[in-house]
Amino acid sequence: MGVERRQNRVVVVGGGQAGHQVAASLRERGYEGDVTLVCGEDELPYERPPLSKSYLQGAGDESRLWLRPETYYARHSIERVTAFAVDIDRAGRTALLDDGGIRGYDHLVLATGARARTLQAPGSGLKGIRTLRTLADARLVRAELAEAAHVVVIGAGFIGLEFAASARESGCEVTIVEARERPLMGITSTTTAAHLLSLQHQRGVESLFQQSVTAFHGRDGRVAAVELSDGRRLPADLVLVGVGVTPDTRLAEAAGLTVDGGIVTDSHLLTSDPGISAVGDCAVFPSPRTGTPVRIESVQNAADQARLVAARLTGSSHPYEALPWFWSKQFGTSLQIAGLGQGFDAEVYVVDSPDAFSVLLFRGDELLAVESVNRPADHLAARRLLDNRIPLSRRDATAADFSLSGHLKAHTGGSALAAV
């Protein structure tokens, strides 16, 4: 095709947190080859976390969402292309874009992210039924929220709970509908989920569990009510569907890469083609703790995986072992999670006050994760403890004078920093 074969070019597909960070870290590390960032959305790379929180209520200066200003990319010689990559010629090492453009690469990084799942039910095409993943989604939701009186949130995961809080704070009547028996099922402990749900209730948000949507009813093409499996109808002029995401593996599949619940990588985040890496929400990688494949949706994971790939491409290769951490904010309450708690069989509750506590999740005598509510110092101590595999038994954690910071300091000679 007459495409110039570049010996020294990294092409990054995806302009989210992960894709941006690959490009930025390559430049920080002194990479001198060409760097192309292929962004499907016609936006500067931006922060997603505020989209379900402050952005919905704020004055709306979108430049506050940008990871970096527009000038950054030119100044650091990062070519930013607005297009979707539609195919990869792995033998020829070129990526084909939907605008007809072609980019040769000597390494390709897939940071294609994930797409919001939608609900298929009669009436699901009505106006006012929204998902919340992209800035374009958030613009629509924000405009509609300003006009809405009755909001129904489908799904009690992080997006659902955060959006419910934002909608309530905007003065709407809000009802959360969840198919399972409690919020954050499989994501947090029951203790933490119950606390977050009680916050919603205190602020006047209603919730219905073990209910699914059987139909949406409209008026003049716009949603007016949500019908549930028990037959009741909830009035709604805005419905937010927060039922999770699907990793975007379309390009990887088209290119014949191994895909299994995400783009499968090894511990170095290389896909089944050693000329292609995958990072962020789209990547499935072996958990450093257990070796089992995991896929993690978080800013931390996106940024740390991006940095690891940039390091490898600039000559410093090591396996991905970063500790996962997460946060959420609802009604001014902060939840921070260090580690992955899936598979825990015991919890220890370290309480400061009813509104400030940590839940330590153990499997046997191994600490898996710590959930901290309004306890930021606990969270950071937990990150250090887990990161450095400092032993902490259930017996230690149940001692009368136990604190995570105190335990960390006892194991690091008094300095919280010495552990690193």
Add this chain to the structure above:
Amino acid sequence: MPQITYVSTDNTTQTFDVPVGTSVMRGALMNDVDGIAAECGGYAQCATCHVYVAPESASELKAMEADEDGMLEFTASERLTTSRLSCQLEVTDGVDGLVVVLPARQIL
């Protein structure tokens, strides 16, 4: 517009006009100042926008809340009495002339 000065570890000094209502962290990102990671986007959740505030320039800074205080216990570079998270430093007319010194590391 208030002016804020960022001092890097190599003593490079950069001064910018930063809009009222934004944050000292945002001012650094928008002006491409190296040395602020700001991973969480300004929620006092990650302690990667740590700065040292030059005390004589800090007369009208908002006092620290518990969130920020807790996060500052575990910054990548040492916490000093002048340590703040720059995402929590709101830019007001009163902070004109603020000087912040960037730490050597934001990420462990």
